[in-house]
Structures are given as C-alpha cells and as structure tokens.
Amino acid sequence: MTEHRPIDPALPVRVPLVTQPMGIWASLQASRRNVLSIIPDIAxxxxxxxxxxxxxxHMVMDPGALRRMLxxxxxxxxxxxVTKNLLKPAIGESLFIAEGAHWRWQRRAAAPVFSQRNVMNLAPVMSGAAERSVARIAQAGPRAVDFLAEMVTTTFDVISDVTFSGDEGFDRDAVHGAIDAYIAEAGKISLFDILGFPDWVPRPGRILSAGGVAEMKKVADSAIEARARRGHDGVPDLLDLLLAGEDPETKRTMNTAELRDNLLTFIVAGHETTALTLAWSLYLLAFDQDIQSAARDEVLSVVGKGGIATGxxxxxxxxxxxxIDEAxxxxxxxxxISxxxxxxxxxxxxxxxxxxxVIVPIYALHRHHLLWDAPDAFRPDRWDKTRPDRYAYLPFGDxxxxxxxxxxxxxEAVIILASLLANHRFDAIPxxxxxxxxxxxxxxxxxVWLEAKPL
Incomplete structure (x- = not known):
C-alpha cells in the first residue's frame, strides 16, 4: 500500500507523490497509470x-549535479x-534519440533552421492558426470546450503548415492520427522495457500501431522527395530549411530517411508539447481570474480587443x-527523463x-522546496524577479x-495565448x-474544460 501527501484545493492540481517505498510490481502498476506517481515526495x-x-x-534534483550530467x-x-525503445520505431535515429557523433552532425546541420530570423519568418503561420482557433471557439458558443483538444488542433495546424506548407498531397489528418495512435501505445510503459529487453523482443500493444507508423513514414518520404524535385515558392518552411542544411564541419547533408525522421520528430515534439503548455496555461488562468485579467490587460494594450498577436x-x-514559464x-x-x-x-x-x-524527475525539480518559494503555487510574478539557477528549471532540458x-x-505559445486572451474570457467548469x-x-x-465568453 502507498500513502500520498494530501491535496490542497487552494492550489492548482498536482500529482500526489508517494510517501512510502514501492516494490517493483507496485512501481510497474503505478507507472503504467502515471509515471510521475512513482516519484517519492522526499524528492x-x-x-x-x-x-x-x-x-x-537515482533521482537527481541538485542543480550542480544536473549541470554535470547535462x-x-x-x-x-x-x-x-527505455526512452529509445519507446520512440525509436517512430522517429528512428533522429536528433532526439541519436548519441555521440551521429547526434552532433545532425545538430550542426539543423541548428540554422531554428535561427531567430527563420523562427520570426514563420510567425504569420502561428498568427493564422491562432485566428482560426479564435473563430472555432466563438462558433462553439456559450458552452464548455475541451481546450486540450482545441490546442492540439491549433498547434498541429501550425506544425503541419511550417513543415509541409503547400503540399496538398500530404495527408495531414492521416499523419496526425498515426502519431496519436503511436504515442498512445508507445507511452504505455512495458515491463519488457523496464527489464531492459532488447528492441527485437516484440512488445504487445506496440505492434498494433506499427502499421500506422510505416504508412506515416511512407507519406512523409513521398512529400520529401517531391519537394526535393520541384522546390517550393514563398517563405522557406522547415522542410526547405532542412533540405538546404548541411553540417558546416563535414558538409554532410541529410538523406531522405534522416530528413523524414527529424521532420517527424519536430511534428511529434513540436505540436503536442506546445499544445499541453497552452492547455495548462489556460487552466491556470481560469484557476486565477486576477492573473487572467492582468494578462488580458497587457494583451489588449498591445493587440487591442479582438486582435490577433504577431511575431x-x-x-x-x-x-x-x-x-507560460510558470505553466x-x-x-x-x-x-x-532518464x-x-x-x-x-x-x-x-x-x-x-x-x-x-539516473532519473531527472523534472516535475519534482520544478516543485522543490529548497529551490522555489511556495513551489506548488501558481505565481507568474516569480519570473519578474530573480531567475532561478538554470539547472533548477528544465522544461526544454539544457x-x-x-x-x-x-x-x-x-x-508560438505567446502568439496563440495572447490571441485567445484578446478575444475571450475563460472560466473553469465546477x-x-x-x-x-x-x-x-x-x-x-x-x-481542460472551460467556458470561453466573448469580450
């Protein structure tokens, strides 16, 4: 049996951390339900x-030790x-998984893709997706909307536009469905993974989604090869930039499989994580109406009522x-991460x-009592003062x-959240x-079920 620290309803929702040790079977059962539930409160x-x-x-929460590791x-x-076993079938030896020299040359080749200038050039795509989200929310009328689903739609809108803009033959819905199906299966921690069985030992459940992944890779390969043949007019998107990218040290460029694995990595990592950040941000703003009002006042002073934010x-x-930082x-x-x-x-x-x-429980690190004042409280103003040790805050790693x-x-998150605040007020559903x-x-x-009321 496990015991948990009691939940305080005056604070935003959190994971109840365990206060008693767990055996291997209890840990496995708990991790299949919620990986974070195996974190001891003492962490x-x-x-x-x-x-x-x-x-x-070992779970490590000390910024100095984390600096040494990372x-x-x-x-x-x-x-x-475990991490590699979960993700390799979908995204291969891409930047997210590769190690050593293979990772380094890919990172060097891809780094210019995300330069400030290129990111700013893609801001209109983000504003366009935000505008369509505002319209969908308004169309829903005075009823509860699941803002997790809405933000997933919005951020996939962005990532597919900045990845394969203008490629009408690219079946976005099919790729989105295949990604979601794979994540749903791959995310179920397998006992085989925990015990360290090799890749070739079949994973029940994960096999079910393999067909969708294979089809998704085929669709992406076709789109990449077609773009390489005919080029693309307009602002360069991520595919154009990656096709043009090369390792400045070796002049090596990515082949179709490497391009595809990295593009799928950007699609998987680049839409769901931002959608989650936005959904949690909206939950927190509905939780604290005073902060929501202050944030809206700021937005209205910049973009105006009914406006859409720009880069x-x-x-x-x-x-x-x-x-967003606090979310x-x-x-x-x-x-x-492990x-x-x-x-x-x-x-x-x-x-x-x-x-x-060696585990880095980022959730526990971000709520650590030696590193943060009132660690479970929603206080965006904490970011207005002294920044924490950079290894105490790792939402993007380091x-x-x-x-x-x-x-x-x-x-992307600032543009979308600001645009939503310029058009709606968000209230929690009891x-x-x-x-x-x-x-x-x-x-x-x-x-994240909220009611959105037009301003």
Missing amino acids: TRQPMVSGKTGKRW LEKLDNYPKSV ADVAKLPLVRRV LRLYPPAGM RTAQEADELCGREIRPGDT GPRICIGMSFAIQ GRSPEPVMILTLRPEGG
Whole structure:
C-alpha cells in the first residue's frame, strides 16, 4: 500500500507523490497509470534519492549535479534504453534519440533552421492558426470546450503548415492520427522495457500501431522527395530549411530517411508539447481570474480587443510569457527523463556505477522546496524577479542537448495565448478539474474544460 501527501484545493492540481517505498510490481502498476506517481515526495525536499527496483536507480534534483550530467559529462549519461525503445520505431535515429557523433552532425546541420530570423519568418503561420482557433471557439458558443483538444488542433495546424506548407498531397489528418495512435501505445510503459529487453523482443500493444507508423513514414518520404524535385515558392518552411542544411564541419547533408525522421520528430515534439503548455496555461488562468485579467490587460494594450498577436508583439507581452514559464514549471511536458550511466561517477557525493539508471524527475525539480518559494503555487510574478539557477528549471532540458525548437515553441505559445486572451474570457467548469498524468508527456487527463465568453 502507498500513502500520498494530501491535496490542497487552494492550489492548482498536482500529482500526489508517494510517501512510502514501492516494490517493483507496485512501481510497474503505478507507472503504467502515471509515471510521475512513482516519484517519492522526499524528492521535492532532498538533492538526490537512490534505490533499487530491479536495478539501481537515482533521482537527481541538485542543480550542480544536473549541470554535470547535462553539460560537463554529457556523453556519460545518454538517453536510457527505455526512452529509445519507446520512440525509436517512430522517429528512428533522429536528433532526439541519436548519441555521440551521429547526434552532433545532425545538430550542426539543423541548428540554422531554428535561427531567430527563420523562427520570426514563420510567425504569420502561428498568427493564422491562432485566428482560426479564435473563430472555432466563438462558433462553439456559450458552452464548455475541451481546450486540450482545441490546442492540439491549433498547434498541429501550425506544425503541419511550417513543415509541409503547400503540399496538398500530404495527408495531414492521416499523419496526425498515426502519431496519436503511436504515442498512445508507445507511452504505455512495458515491463519488457523496464527489464531492459532488447528492441527485437516484440512488445504487445506496440505492434498494433506499427502499421500506422510505416504508412506515416511512407507519406512523409513521398512529400520529401517531391519537394526535393520541384522546390517550393514563398517563405522557406522547415522542410526547405532542412533540405538546404548541411553540417558546416563535414558538409554532410541529410538523406531522405534522416530528413523524414527529424521532420517527424519536430511534428511529434513540436505540436503536442506546445499544445499541453497552452492547455495548462489556460487552466491556470481560469484557476486565477486576477492573473487572467492582468494578462488580458497587457494583451489588449498591445493587440487591442479582438486582435490577433504577431511575431513582433511577442517581446511586448512579458506577463503572457511569465504565465507560460510558470505553466512549464508546474506542468513540464517532459515531467521525467532518464539516463543510463556509462562509466563510474559521483553525484552529490554518491557513487554512480556503470549501468545505473539516473532519473531527472523534472516535475519534482520544478516543485522543490529548497529551490522555489511556495513551489506548488501558481505565481507568474516569480519570473519578474530573480531567475532561478538554470539547472533548477528544465522544461526544454539544457546543455548541448537543449531543445532545438525552444524559441519556436515559446513564440508560438505567446502568439496563440495572447490571441485567445484578446478575444475571450475563460472560466473553469465546477467539478471538472484536469488530473496531471504522465505517460509519455504530462497531460491533463480528462481534458481542460472551460467556458470561453466573448469580450
């Protein structure tokens, strides 16, 4: 039996963390329901927690130790076998999974794609998607809307436009469906993964979605090859930029399979995570009407009532940005990441052996009592003062492997959230609070149901 710290209704929803140790079977059962539920509450009060559940593991919450893992000793802590087993069938050896030299050349080739100039050039696509979202919400009328579903639609609108703009033969709905089906299956932690079985051992359930992934890859390959043949007019999109990209050191360029795996990575990572950030932001603004009003006042002073935010407006909306930063702190899309130590090391004065699983419970790090004041409270104003240690806040990771699309995601989230605030007021539906559940990402289980009232 496990015990949990009681929930305070005056605070936004959170994951009840365990206060008693869990055995391997209880951990497996809990992780299949919600990966974050295996985090011990003590992880929000100690720099490091270690244990053994089948194999040795360590949870690290100390910023200095995290800097060592993610920056100074990066190659000693590659992504864990579990992570690779979950994602490799869908996104291959792309930037998200590749290690060492294979990762480095791809990163060098792709880095210019996400330059500030290129990201700003894509802002009109984000504004267009925001405008269509505002129209859909208005059309729904005075009734509850699931803003998780609405934000997933909106951000997929953005990512498909900036990935395959103008490619009418690209079946967006089919790709979206295949991605969602794969994530739903791949996210179910498999006992085989936890025990470290190799890739070739079949995973029940994951096989069911393999056909959709194969079809999705075929569709993407066709679109990439057609674009390479005929080119594309207008503002370069992500596919154009990747086709033109090369490693400045080796002059190597990506072949069709490498382009496809990275584009699918950007589609998977670039739409769901931003959708989650927006859905949680809207939940928090409905939870605290005073902050919602202040954020709306800021937006109206910049874009006006009924307006749609642009890329140029983003820098003028610091409170909207702080709301997003705070949503990412309270509900980081990647609430937990794991690494596998390759060599002996020491973290927080504790021995790390080769093969140990080293977990970064970002959810616990962001709510750590030694690092944050009132860690479970929604306080966007905390970002108006002293910034925390950079390794205390890791919604996009850090070090050389920091998320390549971070500036793209922040710009997109600010444009969409500001546009929604310029057009609607959001109210919570009594008795319909979301539940934070992480399978592959930290989702609001049951959706984010709000009533949107026109201004």
